Amino acid sequence: MNRSLQQLLPRAFSGALGKTLFAAATTQTSRGFATGVPFQTDATGHILPHGGELKNLFVKDAAKQQELIASCKHQQECSDRNACDVELLTVGGFSPLTGFMNVDVYDHVVKNMRLPGSGLIFGLPVVLDTNNEAVKEGDRVLLKYNGQDLGVLEVESKWVPNKAREVKECYRTSSLEHPGVQMVAQERGKFYIGGKLWGFELPKRVFPCATPAEVRALLPAKQDVVVFQCRNPVHRAHYELFTRALHAPNVRPGAVCLVHPTCGPTQDDDIPGIVRYHTYEVLKAELNNPNIKWAYLPYSMHMAGPREAIQHMLIRKNYGCTHFIVGRDMAGSKSCLSGEDFYGIYDAQNFAAEHAAELGMQTVPSADVVYTEEQGYVTADVAKKEGLHVKKLSGTKFRQMLRGGDDIPEWFAFKSVVSVLREHTQKSK
Secondary structure (H helix, E strand, O other): OOOHHHHHOOOOOOOOOHHHOOOOOOOOOOOOOOOOOOOOEOOOOOEOOOOOOOOOOEOOOHHHHHHHHHOOOEEEEOOHHHHHHHHHHHHOOOOOOOEEOOHHHHHHHHHHOEOOOOOOEOOOOOOEEEOOOOOOOOOEEEEEEOOEEEEEEEOOEEEOOOHHHHHHHHHOOOOOOOHHHHHHHHHOOOEEEEEEEEEOOOOOOOOOOOOHHHHHHHOOOOOOEEEEOOOOOOOHHHHHHHHHHHHOOOOOOOOEEEEOOEOOOOOOOOOOHHHHHHHHHHHHHHHOOOOEEEOOEOOOOOOOOHHHHHHHHHHHHHOOOOEEEOOOOOOOOEOOOOOOEOOOOOHHHHHHHHHHHHHOOEEOOOOOEEEEOOOEEEEHHHHHHHOOOEOOOOHHHHHHHHHHOOOOOOOOOOHHHHHHHHHHHHHOO
């Protein structure tokens, strides 16, 4: 692989930006993106949700809500991560799930990456944890979040999970140096409880997160929808990558790109969600491109590499996307001690490509783009062939310039985005 792009933006935002850049399409096999088979559609002309039906767990009737609340023996305050999962279950982002996984579903997904019975692929378990010894199977639990009544869970299963097995299967490591392993081992409670969920309302957020049904209504019918997943501000290289993806060989004319950042809890050194949201909003207004749609995903990152790539794909399928751009070292992470990567640079890409047909989606090859003095952004192979001069700016230098008030080159970052980041940087000093 040509390393120019990696050298261009190697560690922006504490290494997170570099991980969202895409590798060159060096393994262009039919398994990942050259199938060209039209996707199955629903009555609206959009791709069928995972499992064939977009679940909606909302209970809107006030009397029914009060009846459910009155039947609860327990209350539980949700963490930020729990609240994201409740929201995605309620709106159908985790379709075909109708609640938190019970023990049988959990065990099957951990071991086989599939739901029992249907055999549908599912990347990671969706579980609710608790330390409440009093909760019993058959009980109902009122789920609360910052004063809100989010919904009611009917407990079908309560168990002490084998967390060591869970993290080894899902994260491919049991080392506490991995942030996802730390989360499972240290943040989650002693027990998992699973069962049917009734949703009342969505968590109140400082920025809106459109539901799958709402996003589908924004997207054109019977057209390819290429989704760009990120968890950091969009810079020029990102823009080049996802706009070029609309012209990939397996993407049909008339396609649109959905920029769909995750805005839930992520790594500690990532930029806060509200700041990221502001960068997206100003860039959306600046670009004003009808071929680019924007929405925000209330998802909590696990940094689980290959299996998280599958999770992102099935969620985006539920939001109406047909094609997924798999980033370089997508959802990857490093040891907090040695700095070594837990996953190979192409592990997530290859894994997603292997399972794309089963998901009924396609992955998109992405160009390795670099910025040149002579022609602006071009692919790395063109730059090398024509002897063009590649310009580089390290992530460390970028952060220094941001803090120091220096001018940021427009070939590197959009002015509107820089303005938001600079304001945040000054406030955080």
